[in-house]
Amino acid sequence: MSIKGKRILLVEDEGGLVRTLTDRLQSEGYVVFHAGDGDKGELMAAGGKFDLILLDVMLPKKNGFDVLRDLRKQDVLTPVLMLTARGQVNEKVVGFKLGADDYLTKPFEMLELLARMEAILKRPTPSGAPGATTASYSFGPFTIDFRTMEIRNGNTVIEMSAREFQLLRFFIEHRGTALSREVILNNVWGYESMPTTRTIDTHVTWLRQKLEENPKFPKFILTVHGFGYKFAG
Ligand code: CA
DSSP: OOOTTOEEEEEOOOHHHHHHHHHHHHHHTOEEEEESSHHHHHHHHHHSOOSEEEEESSOSSSOHHHHHHHHHHTTOOOOEEEEEETTOHHHHHHHHHHTOOEEEEESOOHHHHHHHHHHHHHSOOTTSSTTOOOOEEEETTEEEETTTTEEEETTEEEOOOHHHHHHHHHHHHTTTSEEEHHHHIIIIIOSSOOOOHHHHHHHHHHHHHHHOSSTTSOSSEEEETTTEEEEOO
């Protein structure tokens, strides 16, 4: 996949970070646009065709969460990678509920940012609109709506915690790939928190109970022995 010419909207108010990011992203081949506050960021995001938005949380005029929520309300489905402050784990949950695609905690390594950006840009955009993120996904009898965080079996809504939803979403986004427990921990629980790998197993058990016809012989969330899990839905 080529990232050449992909349009990035950077909504960030820290001048130094703006300069560093802009320089680096441009040298990678991205076309970078910048907004220094939440109001301007939202206006630009709603009016322009961007492939990805890098959205800071703490912004003048309007914070990143409000910007994201209002963009999604306007059906602007451009992928959003949020830049959150260290230790604000709850922010990630809020962000996921509002429809962010990924998170990075400041301070972050440039290479990590570039890798996450590429991962988001590689995702299919089945709705047809350029830059639109996947709004829903179906597997087996289930349909999952990423924006409302709802999963249904026919007309029945499956009750799910925010964390179970995040885990399922991560599986879906990486379907067919064997995912180690460490990777799952880092991406779903975040680098700051320290849950044990057993936490993952517990959540997988819960997901299987909700999604699998026979949780003992799962068809969707498969165990990769001695390693982790793989989503086959
Ligand atoms: Ca800021």
